Amino acid sequence: xxxxxxxxxxxxxxxxxxxxxxxxxxxxxxxxxxxxxxxxxxxxxxxxxxxxxxxxxxxxxxxxxxxxxxxxxxxxxxxxxxxxxxxxxxxxxxxxxxxxxxxxxxxxxxxxxxxxxxxxxxxxxxxxxxxxxxxxxxxxxxxxxxxxxxxxxxxxxxxxxxxxxxxxxxxxxxxxxxxxxxxxxxxxxxxxxxxxxxxxxxxxxxxxxxxxxxxxxxxxxxxxxxxxxxxxxxxxxxxxxxxxxxxxxxxxxxxxxxxxxxxxxxxxxxxxxxxxxxxxxxxxxxxxxxxxxxxxxxxxxxxxxxxxxxxxxxxxxxxxxxxxxxxxxxxxxxxxxxxxxxxxxxxxxxxxxxxxxxxxxxxxxxxxxxxxxxxxxxxxxxxxxxxxxxxxxxxxxxxxxxxxxxxxxxxxxxxxxxxxxxxxxxxxxxxxxxxxxxxxxxxxxxxxxxxxxxxxxxxxxxxxxxxxxxxxxxxxxxxxxxxxxxxxxxxxxxxxxx
Numbered sequence: 260x261x262x263x264x265x266x267x268x269x270x271x272x273x274x275x276x277x278x279x280x281x282x283x284x285x286x287x288x289x290x291x292x293x294x295x296x297x298x299x300x301x302x303x304x305x306x307x308x309x310x311x312x313x314x315x316x317x318x319x320x321x322x323x324x325x326x327x328x329x330x331x332x333x334x335x336x337x338x339x340x341x342x343x344x345x346x347x348x349x350x351x352x353x354x355x356x357x358x359x360x361x362x363x364x365x366x367x368x369x370x371x372x373x374x375x376x377x378x379x380x381x382x383x384x385x386x387x388x389x390x391x392x393x394x395x396x397x398x399x400x401x402x403x404x405x406x407x408x409x410x411x412x413x414x415x416x417x418x419x420x421x422x423x424x425x426x427x428x429x430x431x432x433x434x435x436x437x438x439x440x441x442x443x444x445x446x447x448x449x450x451x452x453x454x455x456x457x458x459x460x461x462x463x464x465x466x467x468x469x470x471x472x473x474x475x476x477x478x479x480x481x482x483x484x485x486x487x488x489x490x491x492x493x494x495x496x497x498x499x500x501x502x503x504x505x506x507x508x509x510x511x512x513x514x515x516x517x518x519x520x521x522x523x524x525x526x527x528x529x530x531x532x533x534x535x536x537x538x539x540x541x542x543x544x545x546x547x548x549x550x551x552x553x554x555x556x557x558x559x560x561x562x563x564x565x566x567x568x569x570x571x572x573x574x575x576x577x578x579x580x581x582x583x584x585x586x587x588x589x590x591x592x593x594x595x596x597x598x599x600x601x602x603x604x605x606x607x608x609x610x611x612x613x614x615x616x617x618x619x620x621x622x623x624x625x626x627x628x629x630x631x632x633x634x635x636x637x638x639x640x641x642x643x644x645x646x647x648x649x650x651x652x653x654x655x656x657x658x659x660x661x662x663x664x665x666x667x668x669x670x671x672x673x674x675x676x677x678x679x680x681x682x683x684x685x686x687x688x689x690x691x692x693x694x695x696x697x698x699x700x701x702x703x704x705x706x707x708x709x710x711x712x713x714x715x716x717x718x719x720x721x722x723x724x725x726x727x728x729x730x731x732x733x734x735x736x737x738x739x740x741x742x743x744x745x746x747x748x749x750x751x752x753x754x755x756x757x
Contacts, residue, residue: 308507308509311506312506315499315502315503315506316499319495319496319499322491322492323495326488326489326491329484329485330488333485333488336478337478337481337482340474340475340477340478340481341478343474344471344474347467347470347471350397350400350401350407351464351467351468353393353396353397353400354397355460357393357397357418358456358457360382360385360389361386361418361453362453364382364386364422365421365425365447365450365453367380367381367382367383368380368382368383368425368429368447368448369448371383371432372428372437372440372443372444375437380429383422383425383429386418387422390415390418390419390422393418394415394418397415398411406466407466410459410463410466411463413455414456414459414460417452417455417456417459418452418456421449421453421456424449425448425449427448428440431443550583550586551583553579553580553583554583557579557580558580560576561573561580605645606642606643607642607643607645608640608641609640609641609643609645611640611641611648611685612637612638614648614652615635615652615656617649619633619656621653622656622660625657625660629660629669630667631660631669631671632668632670633671633672634671634672634673634674635672635674636672636674636675638673638683638685639683639754641683642732642753642754642755643732643752644728644732647731647732648728648732650724650725650728651724651725651750652673654722654724655687655748656687657721658687658722659688661691662691662692662746663691665692666690666691669690669691670689670690670745671688671690672686672688673685673686673687674686674688681754681755682734682753683751683752683753683754684749685749686747686748686749687748688746689745689747690744690745691746693740693741693742693743693744693745693746694738694740694741694742694746695740696739699737702722702738703723703725703736703738722748725750729750729752732753733753734750734751734752736748736749736750736751
């Protein structure tokens with residue numbers, strides 16, 4: 260059981276952060292320590308470019324929304340005023356017609372009283388028929404205006420009185436002759452009433468003309484206000500477009516700079532990889548020969564001086580030989596770990612059940628003489644590289660077998676936990692020696708061991724390879740354990756393409 264840490268002796272390249280040190284972007288300092296705009300400006304400059312564009316769009320959208328609402332209300336007011344103006348013009352025209360009709364009726368009535376000609380009563384009879392229509396139309400046109408409705412009621416009363424006085428004069432003429440109506444013919448039968456009608460009509464016309472002037476001024480002011488608001492809205496849109504253009508241009512420039520920096524760093528990393536490959540070649544060839552010499556000459560020395568060696572000297576030579584072999588194994592495992600990070604991955608469907616069966620078959624010789632209880636669940640198909648995933652489960656199962664070797668009866672379980680539609684959580688659980696969770700961070704490190712070599716053999720590369728392979732598949736690794744109560748190792752693997 261082991262944890263990932265950088266191997267000593269490997270060439271390393273120190274690269275500066277992309278784009279160099281963070282540029283100091285001072286916030287504008289508005290005049291006055293308690294300026295209202297200080298906090299919003301600092302907040303704005305702390306946002307990313309996407310957040311700035313979104314904030315700009317939100318502010319302009321809110322402004323345009325307010326402008327649209329106000330403009331709609333202003334336009335509605337102008338339309339309403341236009342309708343009221345039309346009604347006022349109709350009312351003034353109707354009042355003029357009524358005034359002229361009542362005046363003409365009075366004049367023709369006087370001529371009738373003088374001449375007795377029935378022709379002059381046509382106006383009187385016409386007004387008698389039209390009066391209900393006039394009054395009804397007036398009431399409709401003055402609806403909602405109490406002052407005007409009061410005048411309409413008074414006008415109706417005066418018209419009724421005028422017509423009644425004229426009807427009385429006609430009756431007197433018919434019954435008593437011209438002498439009886441001589442005075443009325445000279446002065447008029449409804450002089451007072453017609454005078455009141457003229458006065459009421461004049462007051463109503465004056466009221467409507469004043470209302471017309473007031474609404475015209477109000478509509479003009481509202482129209483001006485709407486034009487100003489629409490101009491502000493257009494300006495806001497222009498400012499937004501200019502700001503977005505600036506931010507996008509700035510972002511593109513910055514992205515190009517970062518892309519150039521990434522390309523430069525990629526070239527440096529490529530050179531570093533070549534150096535690492537050279538280093539790996541040197542390790543695999545140049546270091547192997549000295550190790551073979553150490554092991555070989557230690558064996559030759561032991562054979563040459565076997566009779567003269569005491570027990571302690573023989574143990575020394577054996578330690579030298581074993582250490583050389585262990586060093587060779589460490590080099591081999593380190594090369595495997597290095598190649599695993601550069602090896603090209605396949606992306607295909609992998610049947611984990613078949614992988615587990617193959618691994619158990621390959622381990623059959625190592626399991627001879629062991630009493631192991633296996634619990635293997637039905638595992639799902641996952642996406643990945645078959646060879647790499649076989650290496651993952653080989654390491655996990657081999658570890659479970661190794662660390663349960665002190666148990667008279669081992670229990671090893673391979674199962675699936677918390678399945679979902681996107682990934683599979685697979686675990687390997689054993690009842691072996693376990694580990695202290697305080698040292699869980701060392702488990703997946705290179706050459707990190709939680710047990711001594713004389714307790715359990717190994718180089719400390721297996722779990723580091725597990726983590727590297729699982730990470731390359733887009734998954735995660737972690738472990739849970741307790742001393743002398745076993746351990747559980749978890750990995751996640753994708754079950755479908757992202």
